[in-house]
Amino acid sequence: MNIQINSCKLIIELVDTETGETFKQEATLGDFKEAKKTSTRTKKPKDDGSTEPKATLLEGKIQLNNRAIELTGFEPDMKIDIRFEKRGRSVVPVMCEDPAKGNRLTKTYTISCRGSKHDNLLDYGTEFDVIPYEGRNGFFKLIGEAGEPEDDIINVPEEIAEPEEFDEIGDELEDEINFEL
DSSP states (O other): OOHHHEEEEEEEEOOOOTTTOOEEEEEEEEOOOOOOOOOOOOOOOOOOOOSOEEEEEEEEEEEEEEEHHHHHHOOOOOOEEEEEEEEEEEEEEEEETTTTTEEOOOOOSSEEEEHHHHHHHHHHOEEEEEEEOOTTTTTTEEEEOSSOOOOOOOOOOOOOSSSSHHHHHHHHHHHHHHHHH
């Protein structure tokens, strides 16, 4: 159904507060104009002067600079996910488009990043280089100034670093395990 308004009758009732007398006025309005269409403009962030694609971790969000926007090809309202992918012994933060799990990229090119994801990214730093992920189209690594967090490596003191001592400790543990069974 298509409806068009050609004219409108408006009834105005006025009351004189001093005398209580009421007045009615009628007005006919016509020539309705078509509603003005609004357009949304994409507002790029201010140019930070950087020649490198960068992402900055802010409180609760990540801000992409102009070079990162050009490199990734991301557009506002796209859903962007930041995930942590394991490569060998290291874990790398990766940014990619994911309509199912991602957060919406705003018109000012920020992506919401809260909670544990924000805390995990903070381990890598607050300024990230955005580089293409080799062999994966549409995926971009985030390399922070802090580098990769250290693995949980146990440093063995020098005084027990002799292999014979490890054998003795292993034998003692084996005896305890067999005894408990």
